[in-house]
Amino acid sequence: MAKYISTSCTLDCWDSCSIIAKVKNNKIISISGDERNHATRNFLCKKGMMHIKMLEHPDRIRKPMIKEGNSWKEISWDKALDIISYKLDELRSKYPTTALLHWYHAGNIGLLKNIDSRFFNAYGGVTVPVGSLCAGAGNEAQRYDFGKALSHDISDVTNSNTIIIWGRNPINTGIHLVLFLKEARKKGAYIILIDPIETETKKLADFYISPNPGTDGTLALTIANLLIEEGLVDNSFINKHTLGFDEFKKYVADFTLERGSEITGIKREDILFVARKYGTNKPSSIILGFGVQRYTNGGYTIRAIDALGAITGNIGIKGGGVNYNNNRMDEYIDFDYLQGQYLRKYSRKVPRPEIADFILTEKNPEIKMLFISRANPITQCMDTQKMIKAFEKVDFKVTIDMFKTDTANLSDIILPCRHFLEDVDLVCPPASHSYLNLCNQVVEPEPWIPSELWIYNELVKRLGLKDFPIRDHFWWLERVLMPLTKKTGISIEDLKNGPILVPGGEKIPWEDRVFKTPSGKYEFYSSIAKEEGFEPLPVYKPISIKPDNKYPFYLLTPHSKDSLHSQHFVMVDDEIPTAYINKEIGLNLNLSDGDLAEVYTEVGSLQCKIGLKENLREDVVIIYEGWWVQKRGGVNNLIPEKYSEIGKHAAYYECLCNIRPIKVSH
Ligand code: SF4
Structure with missing residues (x-):
């Protein structure tokens, strides 16, 4: 008989939809919105409807892989973890542990994905990114x-x-x-x-x-x-x-x-x-x-x-x-315990938008190892070619991912991981609503793939790290949700049944007019x-660019309907990105819909198909972000490293470009 299991979308989205999965014999028959969440109702977006396709995608990595020369070879979990723990051990015996850069982001917003931070803090403390590529x-x-x-x-x-x-x-x-x-x-x-x-x-x-x-x-x-x-x-x-x-x-x-x-x-x-x-x-x-x-x-x-x-x-x-945005959960989650920052001996921070420069130039200590989890920085960081150079400079790189992304491709070892429908986790309220949503495990991966928690547990055992309890998902969730349970009585058992509104979540923000x-x-x-070194008032500071004859267009790289950042571009084949421009401007450049053109900036260029839009401003070119470099995309090839004064946020849109037609010879 089919079972109905409650979970939540873990994509980095405003909505964090509550989901009901219909399952029979360890096979997902369908997924749909769980209408107990009044905000996300009974439907999912196009990306949400692709979850089963992603889970079953033939390109999914199912075994650890090691790079040998220019090719990849499958290896056993034991071998992969032995190599990684040997490298971690070697690094800490030769250098301060900040010679390792742990790069993470929001590829999966499950709460327990933050366990990677506890691992690296228990290891001794490493170099970590600060600032933001998203909302910082x-x-x-x-x-x-x-x-x-x-x-x-x-x-x-x-x-x-x-x-x-x-x-x-x-x-x-x-x-x-x-x-x-x-x-x-x-x-x-x-x-x-x-x-x-x-x-x-x-x-x-x-x-x-x-x-x-x-x-x-x-x-x-x-x-x-x-x-x-x-x-x-x-x-x-x-x-x-x-x-x-x-x-x-x-x-x-x-x-x-x-x-x-x-x-x-x-x-x-x-x-x-x-x-x-x-x-x-x-x-x-x-x-x-x-x-x-x-x-x-x-x-x-x-x-x-x-x-x-x-x-x-x-x-x-x-x-x-x-x-x-919504930061409703601080008082209910023991982030300190989960991330274990108090465990580290060393610490070094680098602004996310400056990561390539940092890797290429920092000497004290130089970055010797990269460990990437829940992120695809090669596709998503600015100035792709500089990022690639930076990656190539580092001796040893490990990426955890479901797919051989641009970042995984440049690593030495790839460790596969579970799709959220195969895993247990918890999703905190996003910007759109205030529901807490447990991700129950919907199916067991076949063949078996471990959760990230299992990977860190195994590395902890091999390295003999203290202060990282070898426990399962539910132990960790109960432990980090202790403040919630204490204050509200809500337990993991309650959450297993479906979305629960965070106490106070029904209130209008700041209705008591008491600000934090x-x-x-x-x-x-x-x-x-x-x-903190900024202007105390909300002042206006002009941006650093203005279109000119050399670069007459602003390059804007918004999010498409079809992919959450780079994740769904695994589906793309035999295509190249589209650069949208104003129709009149395009015609003046002798460009028609579908023509090939090169979009170029001060740092790089990208071949695109032209899309003419009548209602687009004349001074703007749009290319959607996220398209993989290995699939002839990589819009961040075009964007120089710059970041916002407040929040060290990637200034993706502060970029000018130009376009030239590509003549196709027949
Ligand atoms: S990506 Fe789609 S399914 Fe997932 S939370 Fe956002 S709207 Fe819902």
């Missing part, structure tokens, strides 16, 4: 403003009268929000889309504006100035619950409509319209995307947008909020930002 600048910005990032449940947009979708494209990246936006609109909400790219999400909007790339901060400060000038601010909220408004008001006074319009390229009347709509047709919510902060000024931009919520009192109320900042207020002026 915005997270830091909201830490300065609110104390931490908290989002309203996505269903709360149905309580808004005005909704600004700022730099997010939910049709591609968070499909469940779309239904709530449609409901909100049916109830009369007015939806404004702000995005340099006219995405499909425009069809959900009543009004659309396209700021020049990297100028969203100026737009927000100009709107703030207009709201203040026109008296559309909530003085009671400002007086009781904020800090530094006078300094902020003084700063934004220079952001006149004329200046704002000139910098952003948006008509004055349109900026005025957005400001008035947001300030009068309340409650108003802002739904932020991550693209807004993929510039060197990204953190300040998010701070400027946050300020709009605070000056209009759209914080702590139903239908309001500046919704970006040092002052307990919303901080326009952040003393922490100042202490």
